[in-house]
Amino acid sequence: MSTDVKRVITVLAALLLAALTTTPARAADGDGPSAGRRIAEALRTSPVYVDEAYADAVPPSRQRQLADRIRRTGLPVKVVLTPLTKGDAFDGDSGVLAGIVRDRLPEQRELILITTDGDFPDSLNGYEWPADTHQTRDAVAAAGFLDEMRDAGLADVTAKAVDLVAEGKGTQRYEEATKDLNGAAVSKPSEPGDSRGWLWPLVAVPALALALLGTRALVRSHKAASAVPAFPQLVFATARAADEAELRRRAEAEVLALGEATQAADVSTTPGLQRALDAYAAAGRVLDEARGVPDLAGALALAQEGSDALAGSPGLPLCFFNPLHGRAVRRTGWRPLGRRDRLDVAVCQDCADALEGRRAPEVLTDRAGDGRTVPYFELPADRSVWSTTGYGSLTPTLDGFNSRRSKAR
Numbered sequence: 001m002s003t004d005v006k007r008v009i010t011v012l013a014a015l016l017l018a019a020l021t022t023t024p025a026r027a028a029d030g031d032g033p034s035a036g037r038r039i040a041e042a043l044r045t046s047p048v049y050v051d052e053a054y055a056d057a058v059p060p061s062r063q064r065q066l067a068d069r070i071r072r073t074g075l076p077v078k079v080v081l082t083p084l085t086k087g088d089a090f091d092g093d094s095g096v097l098a099g100i101v102r103d104r105l106p107e108q109r110e111l112i113l114i115t116t117d118g119d120f121p122d123s124l125n126g127y128e129w130p131a132d133t134h135q136t137r138d139a140v141a142a143a144g145f146l147d148e149m150r151d152a153g154l155a156d157v158t159a160k161a162v163d164l165v166a167e168g169k170g171t172q173r174y175e176e177a178t179k180d181l182n183g184a185a186v187s188k189p190s191e192p193g194d195s196r197g198w199l200w201p202l203v204a205v206p207a208l209a210l211a212l213l214g215t216r217a218l219v220r221s222h223k224a225a226s227a228v229p230a231f232p233q234l235v236f237a238t239a240r241a242a243d244e245a246e247l248r249r250r251a252e253a254e255v256l257a258l259g260e261a262t263q264a265a266d267v268s269t270t271p272g273l274q275r276a277l278d279a280y281a282a283a284g285r286v287l288d289e290a291r292g293v294p295d296l297a298g299a300l301a302l303a304q305e306g307s308d309a310l311a312g313s314p315g316l317p318l319c320f321f322n323p324l325h326g327r328a329v330r331r332t333g334w335r336p337l338g339r340r341d342r343l344d345v346a347v348c349q350d351c352a353d354a355l356e357g358r359r360a361p362e363v364l365t366d367r368a369g370d371g372r373t374v375p376y377f378e379l380p381a382d383r384s385v386w387s388t389t390g391y392g393s394l395t396p397t398l399d400g401f402n403s404r405r406s407k408a409r
Contacts, residue, residue: 035089036097036257040104043078047071051082054116054154062155069159073166075134077112078105079158084118092118093246096253098127103257106311112136114161122154124161126170130316130327131349139170145177247296247324248287254303255283261310272309275398279306282401294366294376294386297323298401301391305398317392320345320377322364328393336377345393 042049047070050058058066058081070077080101086092090100094115102111112134117123126140143149143161152160164173258280265273283302290296301318304327308314319325320334328346332355335342351361366376366384379387389400 034260036100036104039080039082039101043080043101043105047077048079049081050079053083054081057154058158066155066159066162069162073162075112075166076108076110077114077162077165079162080113080115081154081158082116084116086118090118090253091249093249094118094125095127095246096250098125099250100253100257102127102129103254103261103307106307106313109315112165114140114158114165122157124157126161126165130329133349134165134168135170136165137170138174139164139167142170142174142177145174244293244296247293248290251283251287251290251296251299251303255280255287255299258283258303258306258310261307265310270310270312272312275309276306278402279303279309279398282398286401292366293324294364294384297364297391298386298397300324301389301397302401305392305396316346317390317397318346319348319351320390320393321347321351321361321375323391324364325350325362331393343390343394345390 039049046063046067048063048066050063066079070079078101080097082097084090084092084094084097090097094117097115098113101113102108105111109130111127111129113127114136115125115127117125123144124140126136126138128134128136140161143157143164146160149157149160164170167173258276262273262276262280265276267273270276279302283299283306286295286302287299290299297318301323304318305314316328316331317323319328325348327348329349330352331344331346332352333342334345334347334355347355347361354361363375363377365373366379366386368374368379369383376384377387377390381388385397385400385404388404389395389397391397
């Protein structure tokens with residue numbers, strides 16, 4: 001067995017043990033936005049923020065070199081290197097950190113953010129807005145898998161990540177760097193009639209759970225998922241629950257950040273303050289009553305509208321087809337199946353590419369009255385405010401929410 005494979009197995013086993021013996025802690029109320037503001041303020045003067053805990057690994061001289069390297073790319077790259085652990089200001093989640101920092105930099109419509117990872121302290125995560133134009137996610141992930149980076153320090157890995165982002169071939173680099181890992185698939189269950197079939201649940205379910213928990217760290221590209229055998233229903237349910245819990249933490253952080261921003265806003269110089277306050281109240285109510293991913297996505301949409309109202313620049317809403325894709329990059333015409341009229345919807349780059357290629361975009365689903373899973377926008381308007389508003393594409397989410405509440409009274 002190769003050293004790389006042993007390392008993978010060790011990491012996956014540790015992840016499973018942690019998942020079975022611990023429960024996620026919530027970020028301390030108010031800490032995330034405050035820490036995010038501090039980091040954002042530092043990023044306004046330098047594209048590199050390094051917490052004092054990493055001062056030895058990335059000393060000031062290396063920070064200046066990184067900053068110079070970033071400026072030469074001409075890209076809106078920011079680097080945040082800070083320890084992330086469960087229960088801290090960001091609940092140990094780099095996604096929450098990235099979202100809060102981005103909200104604290106509203107003047108920067110385009111942003112590429114490289115952060116430390118909460119699960120693997122020496123690893124990095126990449127985020128880009130309004131779309132992953134430079135293949136940032138894959139580029140940053142690839143840096144940690146390159147042979148030349150095997151024994152490199154945090155400063156060198158970060159510099160390589162910046163270079164790969166600037167190169168713009170992140171997906172290709174990631175696939176090349178992880179091609180040996182992608183082949184290590186879990187064995188399939190025994191064929192029907194095999195007398196050893198009773199062993200499959202005892203062996204495969206834990207193995208598949210390990211693979212599921214390790215996917216984020218080992219194979220982050222969605223393309224790798226096609227090589228993984230079908231998961232048992234229990235493992236699928238576990239994955240959905242984990243995704244929903246992570247989304248809820250993200251929504252809580254963004255709503256909290258909006259609330260703090262409204263408190264800090266100057267009434268005399270913020271015309272959109274009242275609308276932002278209304279959006280904050282609505283997002284909090286939706287978050288408290290959320291019954292699943294569609295409602296959590298609605299809280300994100302309302303928080304986004306509130307942030308835009310504060311900034312005085314509405315911008316485009318979240319992606320119509322799947323608001324979890326993030327803010328849309330443009331509007332386009334789309335004709336729903338079975339209808340003659342075309343809708344003007346806001347879409348992210350991936351969904352725009354899918355439509356242009358005559359492919360079905362990835363959509364957010366919801367439960368219909370008969371229990372079927374359908375695209376959320378196919379639900380009757382009287383059953384779903386998200387179907388009515390399209391998360392801001394068809395009508396502002398806040399207006400749709402307020403209208404529904406008025407009718408309910």
